[in-house]
Amino acid sequence: MSHHDRPTPEFAAAVPQPDGTPERLRRQIEFVVEVDQLKNVLRQSPLLAADRRENDAEHSWHLALMVLVLAEYADEPVDVVRVLAMVVLHDLVEIYAGDTPLYDSAAGADQEERERLAADRLFAILPDDQRDRFRALWDEFEERTSAEARFAKAMDRLQPLLLNYGNRGGTWRTPGVTEAEVLARKSVIGDASAELWDYARTLIRTGADRGWVPRADPGA
Amino acid sequence: MSHHDRPTPEFAAAVPQPDGTPERLRRQIEFVVEVDQLKNVLRQSPLLAADRRENDAEHSWHLALMVLVLAEYADEPVDVVRVLAMVVLHDLVEIYAGDTPLYDSAAGADQEERERLAADRLFAILPDDQRDRFRALWDEFEERTSAEARFAKAMDRLQPLLLNYGNRGGTWRTPGVTEAEVLARKSVIGDASAELWDYARTLIRTGADRGWVPRADPGA
Numbered sequence: 001m002s003h004h005d006r007p008t009p010e011f012a013a014a015v016p017q018p019d020g021t022p023e024r025l026r027r028q029i030e031f032v033v034e035v036d037q038l039k040n041v042l043r044q045s046p047l048l049a050a051d052r053r054e055n056d057a058e059h060s061w062h063l064a065l066m067v068l069v070l071a072e073y074a075d076e077p078v079d080v081v082r083v084l085a086m087v088v089l090h091d092l093v094e095i096y097a098g099d100t101p102l103y104d105s106a107a108g109a110d111q112e113e114r115e116r117l118a119a120d121r122l123f124a125i126l127p128d129d130q131r132d133r134f135r136a137l138w139d140e141f142e143e144r145t146s147a148e149a150r151f152a153k154a155m156d157r158l159q160p161l162l163l164n165y166g167n168r169g170g171t172w173r174t175p176g177v178t179e180a181e182v183l184a185r186k187s188v189i190g191d192a193s194a195e196l197w198d199y200a201r202t203l204i205r206t207g208a209d210r211g212w213v214p215r216a217d218p219g220a
Numbered sequence: 221m222s223h224h225d226r227p228t229p230e231f232a233a234a235v236p237q238p239d240g241t242p243e244r245l246r247r248q249i250e251f252v253v254e255v256d257q258l259k260n261v262l263r264q265s266p267l268l269a270a271d272r273r274e275n276d277a278e279h280s281w282h283l284a285l286m287v288l289v290l291a292e293y294a295d296e297p298v299d300v301v302r303v304l305a306m307v308v309l310h311d312l313v314e315i316y317a318g319d320t321p322l323y324d325s326a327a328g329a330d331q332e333e334r335e336r337l338a339a340d341r342l343f344a345i346l347p348d349d350q351r352d353r354f355r356a357l358w359d360e361f362e363e364r365t366s367a368e369a370r371f372a373k374a375m376d377r378l379q380p381l382l383l384n385y386g387n388r389g390g391t392w393r394t395p396g397v398t399e400a401e402v403l404a405r406k407s408v409i410g411d412a413s414a415e416l417w418d419y420a421r422t423l424i425r426t427g428a429d430r431g432w433v434p435r436a437d438p439g440a
Contacts (some may be wrong), residue, residue, distance in 0.1 A: 011268075011269070015268065015385065015386040017325040017428045018422045018423065020422065021419065021422070022415075025415070025419060026291050027383070028290060029419075031289060032282075032285065032286055032289060032290075032382065033268060033382060033386060035282075035285060036267060036268040036269040036282070036383075036386075037269040038281075039267055039269055039274070039278045040267075040269050040270050041271065047256060047259055047260075048231075048235065048253060048256040049231070049256040049257040049259055049260050050259065050260050054259070055278070057277070057278040057281045057282065058259045058275070058277040058278055058281070058323060059280070060281050061258075061277045061280050061281035061284070061308065062252075062255075062256070062277065064281070064284055064304070064308045065252065065255060065308055065309075066252055068305055068309070068354075069248050069251060069252060069346070069350065070248060070252075073245075080301050081301035081304065082299050084304045084308075085288055088281065088284045088285055088288060088304075089285075089288070113328065126289070130289065148304075162249070162252065162253060163256075165235065165315075166234075166253060166256075170346075192261070195242075195245070196381075199241060199245060201247075202238045202240065203238065206238045208384070
């Protein structure tokens with residue numbers, strides 16, 4: 001058995017690495033194994049291409065693809081590699097903290113604390129320098145303190161909008177959700193790109209015109 | 221109805237974009253919608269975290285994550301944003317051409333031609349400049365003509381190795397597959413990173429020691 005500074009995380013421990021694996025590489029591979037669990041974190045959004053809900057790994061890949069296609073719409077210059085890193089990493093905390101639906105205010109109340117603790121635990125699997133670098137990227141994304149973070153967050157808001165529009169409703173049909181609520185939740189898109197925010201508002205207005213999202217809460 | 225140069229692809233056509241969407245953006249969004257189908261292309265490899273097969277979108281996300289963690293092992297300097305772009309795009313052709321299992325020689329025979337035709341069709345959804353840029357990245361990846369392409373391909377070979385090792389066999393148990401065959405199929409890892417190829421060989425040898433992949437074909 002090899003000696004090391006920190007315990008292997010529970011999930012990755014089920015796949016002990018071969019003896020003799022260098023310590024730094026062993027921790028990196030354990031992280032790669034641990035995050036396989038992202039493929040099991042289900043989101044609310046239904047896929048366009050299948051009758052099932054999307055998982056976080058698929059969602060994160062879709063955001064990376066969107067960054068490659070849509071980066072030209074960023075109003076401020078962005079370093080694409082940093083945007084890509086943010087979207088690839090942004091949902092990892094949900095492996096431990098779970099998915100918090102955008103339109104679920106109750107779950108949203110302690111979301112920040114739960115995700116912060118999850119980030120502490122998850123990124124600690126990595127060597128210290130990578131732990132710090134990945135954590136800084138995730139903090140930056142969450143706090144939207146840079147052009148890259150704002151654009152990454154815009155992709156994170158636009159992608160489920162495309163799924164909802166394509167599904168003629170999707171999570172827009174969550175009880176209590178209205179056009180005004182959707183517009184409010186999606187307005188961060190406008191902090192990254194005026195043109196994509198124009199497009200997003202057109203999708204939402206068209207959805208409301210067609211009855212896929214109510215103009216006002218019928219229960220209010 | 222808007223006028224445009226090329227027909228909307230069949231799948232994306234089921235989600236007509238709102239009137240007035242600018243032509244360039246409309247084509248980009250249609251591409252983003254069309255590729256949702258990658259989430260439906262199943263690979264042979266079983267996940268570590270669930271009892272089901274992995275799909276191409278999950279696999280592509282996992283490669284992007286691995287690039288962020290493991291890029292330091294590249295023997296030649298790599299431009300990480302180009303490696304990330306390649307792994308995000310590398311399997312898109314399988315939306316039309318299907319997945320070709322690594323250990324299926326019969327399906328491998330016309331794989332190149334099928335995937336080339338799929339690339340022609342898929343990337344043509346995009347505006348011409350992006351069509352050309354994405355196609356060039358995919359060609360570069362397939363032909364391994366750069367340090368970035370070799371490292372991206374190494375990730376594509378290492379990731380299922382981790383799944384097979386973690387699953388105590390996985391697709392190593394495909395009839396006819398032997399340790400020598402696995403080593404031959406994985407040797408491209410060594411073209412990108414001596415250290416990761418050392419590690420990969422250790423995984424394969426350990427797998428053979430434990431009986432997860434046969435030393436020789438018992439039917440031969």
